[in-house]
Amino acid sequence: MNTKPSNQVWLIIDSFTFGGIETHLLELANGLKQHQVEVKVWLIRHYESDSQLATKLNQAEINVEYLDQTDKHYIPYLLEQIKSQSPALIHAHGYKASLVCKLARVLTGIRQISTYHAGETPSGRVWLYDFIDRYSAFISSYSIAVSEKIATKLPVQSTCFNNFIDDRNLEPSRGTAIAFVGRLSEEKAPDRILELAQLNSALNFEIYGSGPMAEQLQNAALTNVTFHGHQTNMNAIWSNIGLLIICSRYEGLPMTALEAMGRGIPVLALNVGNLSRLIVNHDNGFLADSMAQLNEALTEFTTLNNEQLLAMQTSAIKTIKHSFSSKAVIPQLLQLYFPSRYQSDFQIEK
Numbered sequence: 001m002n003t004k005p006s007n008q009v010w011l012i013i014d015s016f017t018f019g020g021i022e023t024h025l026l027e028l029a030n031g032l033k034q035h036q037v038e039v040k041v042w043l044i045r046h047y048e049s050d051s052q053l054a055t056k057l058n059q060a061e062i063n064v065e066y067l068d069q070t071d072k073h074y075i076p077y078l079l080e081q082i083k084s085q086s087p088a089l090i091h092a093h094g095y096k097a098s099l100v101c102k103l104a105r106v107l108t109g110i111r112q113i114s115t116y117h118a119g120e121t122p123s124g125r126v127w128l129y130d131f132i133d134r135y136s137a138f139i140s141s142y143s144i145a146v147s148e149k150i151a152t153k154l155p156v157q158s159t160c161f162n163n164f165i166d167d168r169n170l171e172p173s174r175g176t177a178i179a180f181v182g183r184l185s186e187e188k189a190p191d192r193i194l195e196l197a198q199l200n201s202a203l204n205f206e207i208y209g210s211g212p213m214a215e216q217l218q219n220a221a222l223t224n225v226t227f228h229g230h231q232t233n234m235n236a237i238w239s240n241i242g243l244l245i246i247c248s249r250y251e252g253l254p255m256t257a258l259e260a261m262g263r264g265i266p267v268l269a270l271n272v273g274n275l276s277r278l279i280v281n282h283d284n285g286f287l288a289d290s291m292a293q294l295n296e297a298l299t300e301f302t303t304l305n306n307e308q309l310l311a312m313q314t315s316a317i318k319t320i321k322h323s324f325s326s327k328a329v330i331p332q333l334l335q336l337y338f339p340s341r342y343q344s345d346f347q348i349e350k
Contacts, residue, residue: 008087009037009337012067012078014044014096018052018232019183021117023255024146025093026053027165028333029062031326034166035334040087042067044074044097052232075100082108089113089141089337095126095133102139113336115144116154117252142336146252147274159336162277163253164329165262167320172264172313175240177206178298180247181231181256184211191217192247192291197225199295203302205245208237238263243301247294248272261285262320264313268297278324284315 011029015022025041032039041057041064057064067074067081082090082104089111092101098114105112114137122130134154137143143158145151151158182188190213197205201224207217210230218227231237244260244267251273260267261278267285269275279285286297304312322328 006086006088007038007338008085009039010042010087010090011039011093012042012044012090012097012101013053013093015051015053016047018056020252020255021093022053023259024115024117024163026056026060027163027255027326029057030060030166031164031330033060033062034326035330037334037337039063040065042078042081044068044100075103078104079107082110091115091337093117095129098133098140099129099136102136105139105141111141112139113142113144114140115146116150116158117146118150144336149273150252160274161333162274162324162329163255163258164324164326165255165258165320167262167317167325170262171239172317173239173241175238175265176242177240178203178243178245179206179208179241180245181208181234181237181241181260182246182248182254184209184213184217186213187248187250189247189249191220192294193245194220194222194225195291196245196247196295196298197222200224200298203298206241208234234259238265241265243268243298245294245298246270246275247291251275253278258320258324261316262325264317266301266309266312266316268294268301270294278319280315280319284312284319 009032011025013025029039029041039062041062043051043054043066045068046066054064067077070077090101090104091113092098093115101112104110137154137156143154143156145154145158145160146163148160151160180190180193184190190207193205193207203224205225206228207225208228208231244265246254246257246267246269253274257267257278267279269279269287271287271289276287279287281287288294288297
């Protein structure tokens, strides 16, 4: 093995579509780069369609490669690369990457961290993979959960970090649309948007995203609901949105909420996952414990005057800047990545 010391951090993921985990990893890679940490992203496999994550990483000038680029299986190739390049650590996202990286830790001794993103309990074969991933967490050097609820499902001590975004160049939205942004799947509960639309026929609702429930939802949709499908560039869409609705059955801390609030778009959400850490009810958004409360909050939002709306928008931006930005969170993560370095710095300061 190459014994030359390295500060390089490897982020490893099996990415098929561009969703919440990919958004999180992209923000993490950008945040590490901003903090002068050498970062490289490994995608486990090529799929038939081009990886949107790889495209976005290349646009951000972040090093990204595939582990299945040779005739070798991706596991021995990863082991070979670890031995030849000696990164400081490997950080896995998603159950498949987590299992592969734990095996690499066992075989090479590399420092390895897994982030657990999934709040829902999967079914079928994925349930088994998820179970093995959680109950092998003791192998990792450290485990990160994106919400306290997810942390309680792990049989080891873990840390919760706030999700974060790069808020430096975000333009405040001047849009007015009421929108749902996310995967059209059971855990995200887009069907509840149709419930709200039925109760509020005078309002128009915009749905951005695709997924297994798309056809079912479109067949049942009302005239005041518009489906826009999967978006490859949400930056062009946010400026049209004035309110984001999150009505999920399961959540961690959704990146869409941070993206919206960073642009001054209030979020109207059910109190699931870690959303209560982000949203202060009636201050920077609305938090509801039931669909009935969610509907009441929607009515309240539509009656806000300009001064009240501006105060809520301003508070949303400040919340992201102070607690959910790269500048606020990455330094905390670096203490986990490089504990000896930060302990040494503390001793010098002391």
